[in-house]
Amino acid sequence: MNSPGEPRKPRRVRTGVAVLGSLAVAAGALTLGVGLSGCGDSASASAEPTTTAPAAPKNTMSADAPAYKDTRVQKVHFDMTEKVVEIAPGKVVKLWTFGDQVPGPVVRVRVGDTVQASITNKTSMPHSIDFHAARIAPNKAFRDVAPGQSWSFSFVATSPGVFMYHCGTAPVVHHIANGMYGMIIVEPKEGLPPVDREVALVQSDFYVSDTPGTTVDDAKLMNDAPTVVAFNGYAAQYKADPIMIKRGEQVRAFILAAGPNTWSAFHVVGTIFDRAWTDGNPANEVVGNQTLNLSASQGSIAEFHVDQEGIYPFVTHDFTNATKGAVGLFKTKAASGTMSH
Ligand SMILES: [Cu+2]
Numbered sequence: 584m585n586s587p588g589e590p591r592k593p594r595r596v597r598t599g600v601a602v603l604g605s606l607a608v609a610a611g612a613l614t615l616g617v618g619l620s621g622c623g624d625s626a627s628a629s630a631e632p633t634t635t636a637p638a639a640p641k642n643t644m645s646a647d648a649p650a651y652k653d654t655r656v657q658k659v660h661f662d663m664t665e666k667v668v669e670i671a672p673g674k675v676v677k678l679w680t681f682g683d684q685v686p687g688p689v690v691r692v693r694v695g696d697t698v699q700a701s702i703t704n705k706t707s708m709p710h711s712i713d714f715h716a717a718r719i720a721p722n723k724a725f726r727d728v729a730p731g732q733s734w735s736f737s738f739v740a741t742s743p744g745v746f747m748y749h750c751g752t753a754p755v756v757h758h759i760a761n762g763m764y765g766m767i768i769v770e771p772k773e774g775l776p777p778v779d780r781e782v783a784l785v786q787s788d789f790y791v792s793d794t795p796g797t798t799v800d801d802a803k804l805m806n807d808a809p810t811v812v813a814f815n816g817y818a819a820q821y822k823a824d825p826i827m828i829k830r831g832e833q834v835r836a837f838i839l840a841a842g843p844n845t846w847s848a849f850h851v852v853g854t855i856f857d858r859a860w861t862d863g864n865p866a867n868e869v870v871g872n873q874t875l876n877l878s879a880s881q882g883s884i885a886e887f888h889v890d891q892e893g894i895y896p897f898v899t900h901d902f903t904n905a906t907k908g909a910v911g912l913f914k915t916k917a918a919s920g921t922m923s924h
Pocket residue numbers: 679709710711750751752758763
């Protein structure tokens with residue numbers, strides 16, 4: 584298993600608000616802040632706020648894609664856990680995890696590799712794991728695993744692509760909405776062509792309860808009304824802390840729309856994709872496209888470069904969801920000024 588990016592250290596407060604304010608991009612940082620803080624925490628009719636969010640770590644993480652580990656047998660083990668984290672300013676939720684993080688760790692293998700998957704359920708309810716990259720009888724491999732139990736199975740990766748894995752225990756929507764999903768990259772047998780920079784972005788939607796520190800709000804979930812939509816588990820985290828790139832370098836983005844429900848119209852403002860591989864399979868090459876069209880569970884690879892020093896927002900061009908947090912920035916080292924798109 585390739586380890587994911589290490590969770591970031593907490594950012595210094597000094598710059599957080601100022602940066603958010605000055606980088607009023609795409610969805611608009613101020614709009615985002617008001618929108619997120621203005622909903623969800625008003626359940627109590629009393630004048631006394633009774634829903635103060637408990638202190639919890641920010642669910643931020645590096646966007647760096649893990650490197651491929653050159654071995655024919657890829658061991659992928661996840662403990663399934665629960666944890667309380669903040670997924671947007673003031674939005675503290677309890678998540679169910681693979682590998683104690685949401686999204687789960689990015690897995691990277693190649694066609695022909697055997698994936699030895701194992702899970703240990705450290706929670707108090709059944710969970711399972713469903714790899715979209717596998718051709719396998721799901722009633723056997725993707726079975727429920729009881730609390731305290733472990734389970735393992737193997738499959739051979741046969742098709743290149745950017746695939747989803749997720750908990751498939753009923754009700755599936757509940758398990759995915761609580762955080763049980765991640766990306767598995769399957770490279771072609773010979774590997775992917777080298778590029779200068781690789782990032783991995785998992786877009787997902789959250790249905791935050793009015794009671795901080797608890798799991799998904801079922802009414803909002805069934806109404807398909809997400810509170811937060813984010814890349815890599817925290818609303819607009821790469822607006823506050825842009826992904827640094829270099830002018831002219833070739834950037835490869837692995838993208839997954841994990842849902843459970845929202846699609847992604849992934850777009851990078853200020854450039855055009857040099858090429859994209861639908862579902863992340865190089866056989867499905869598209870050139871010169873502006874936006875990816877990713878249904879829930881679908882992945883892709885997009886490659887691009889930027890011609891000028893600058894700040895390049897990336898969004899889902901479904902702007903309601905961008906406003907809910909599915910927005911970030913690529914920034915070149917010599918960029919100056921701010922972005923007010
Ligand atoms: Cu589950």
